[in-house]
Amino acid sequence: MRALRRFFARLASAWRRRNDDRVREELAEHLTLLTEEYVRSGLALDEARRQARLRLGAPEAIVETYRDVAGWPGPEQLWRDACHAARTYRRTPGVAFVIILTLGLAIGANTAVFSLLNALALRDLPVRDPDTLVQVWTVTPVQGESYLTFSMFRELASRQQAFAALIGAWGHPVVTVDDRDAVARASCGRQPGTSTRSSVCAPLPVGCSTLET
Amino acid sequence: VKLLSQREQGTLALMVLKTLDVLGPLHGYGIARRIERISGDLLAVNQGTLYPVLLKLEQEGAIASAWGTSENNRRARFYQLTRTGRRRLEAETKEWAQTTAVMDRFIAAKAEDLA
Numbered sequence: 016m017r018a019l020r021r022f023f024a025r026l027a028s029a030w031r032r033r034n035d036d037r038v039r040e041e042l043a044e045h046l047t048l049l050t051e052e053y054v055r056s057g058l059a060l061d062e063a064r065r066q067a068r069l070r071l072g073a074p075e076a077i078v079e080t081y082r083d084v085a086g087w088p089g090p091e092q093l094w095r096d097a098c099h100a101a102r103t104y105r106r107t108p109g110v111a112f113v114i115i116l117t118l119g120l121a122i123g124a125n126t127a128v129f130s131l132l133n134a135l136a137l138r139d140l141p142v143r144d145p146d147t148l149v150q151v152w153t154v155t156p157v158q159g160e161s162y163l164t165f166s167m168f169r170e171l172a173s174r175q176q177a178f179a180a181l182i183g184a185w186g187h188p189v190v191t192v193d194d195r196d197a198v199a200r201a202s203c204g205r206q207p208g209t210s211t212r213s214s215v216c217a218p219l220p221v222g223c224s225t226l227e228t
Numbered sequence: 229v230k231l232l233s234q235r236e237q238g239t240l241a242l243m244v245l246k247t248l249d250v251l252g253p254l255h256g257y258g259i260a261r262r263i264e265r266i267s268g269d270l271l272a273v274n275q276g277t278l279y280p281v282l283l284k285l286e287q288e289g290a291i292a293s294a295w296g297t298s299e300n301n302r303r304a305r306f307y308q309l310t311r312t313g314r315r316r317l318e319a320e321t322k323e324w325a326q327t328t329a330v331m332d333r334f335i336a337a338k339a340e341d342l343a
Contacts (some may be wrong), residue, residue, distance in 0.1 A: 017288045017316075023289035038279050041256050041305050044298070045275065048257040051300075072274025080280045084287070 028085045085176050105198045149178075240281050242324065243267070245290060245317040248309040253296075255304040258283060283300050283305060 046067050049069075053063035083092075104111035139145035151171075153161050163171065165183070172181040239242060240263075247262045254262070259282075286292045290313035300306035309317070334341040 017290075020289045021284070021287040037305070038283075040303070041279060042276060043300060044255070044304050045257045045260070047302070048298075049275070070275055072276040074276065077274075077276035077279060080277070081283060084280045084283050 025086055035078055035082065038078055039074070042071065042077060046071055237281055237284075240278070241285055241290075242317070242320050244278070244281060244285060244307075245309060245313055245320070248253075248272060248307060249314065249317055253306045253308040255296075255298060255306050259307065285313070289313070 049067035049070055050063045053066050054060060124205065153163055168183045243263050244259055247259055251262060258277055260278050286293055287309060291307050292310050293305050293307045295303055296306040
């Protein structure tokens with residue numbers, strides 16, 4: 016939690032311009048107060064100023080440390096960290112192997128899950144007008160949402176005028192259809208008499224489209 | 229440029245928290261003086277090294293700072309303990325007590341105790 020807070024504070028300060036001004040002002044004020052204290056204790060002003068400077072330390076060195084704390088370390092620091100990490104790994108190859116394996120598997124698994132999600136949920140279907148595709152099913156008071164039987168589907172397909180074409184599919188097949196014989200082809204995969212999950216395609220592109228239901 | 233070791237920095241941070249807890253809001257000079265006075269001359273580091281420690285504590289949310297007016301009417305940055313800082317002070321005080329207790333026992337140990 017503490018480290019997280021610090022991370023964001025450093026991130027914010029990297030956005031801002033170098034905030035050296037603040038520490039410089041604080042150091043100047045500190046020097047003044049120290050000098051005044053030495054004067055009160057009986058030193059001459061020049062000597063008091065000298066002593067105060069000694070007590071405070073080299074301002075530039077302090078500002079530099081302050082800068083390191085405030086923002087991100089420079090590239091040379093990053094390079095040193097990388098070298099240090101490499102040396103540590105070489106010293107304990109077992110641990111390094113486990114770490115790299117863990118990271119590799121985690122990244123691999125994430126990539127795999129994302130590519131699947133991307134293909135299935137995030138991207139449109141590879142047809143001409145994917146947003147005109149709709150799925151149709153029946154809703155009855157008894158059954159709630161349900162599939163259509165094949166005869167219901169055939170009836171619907173022959174009479175409807177709302178859609179350019181209709182295909183029916185059962186299970187999760189990948190169907191390739193041509194909109195002219197959509198019904199005939201799509202009905203291939205199922206057994207007559209069983210219920211048919213139906214997909215209704217609005218202005219389906221001429222030619223072939225892959226449709227998964 | 230590292231002016232303080234990690235351990236010294238941690239110790240100084242705890243001293244800062246304790247000072248602010250006891251005395252309320254202070255500017256950097258005030259904190260440095262109080263710490264020196266309490267620790268005697270044990271703390272013989274440059275007073276300026278306090279400022280990076282103050283900044284780090286502020287980044288970690290243990291203290292907060294704002295510009296104010298010092299006792300001689302000049303602009304000074306005042307530091308104040310936050311609630312997070314107070315919790316941290318309690319936790320670290322407890323840790324210190326434990327560490328020193330263990331170390332005391334070790335240092336006081338005689339040959340017959342360890343046999």
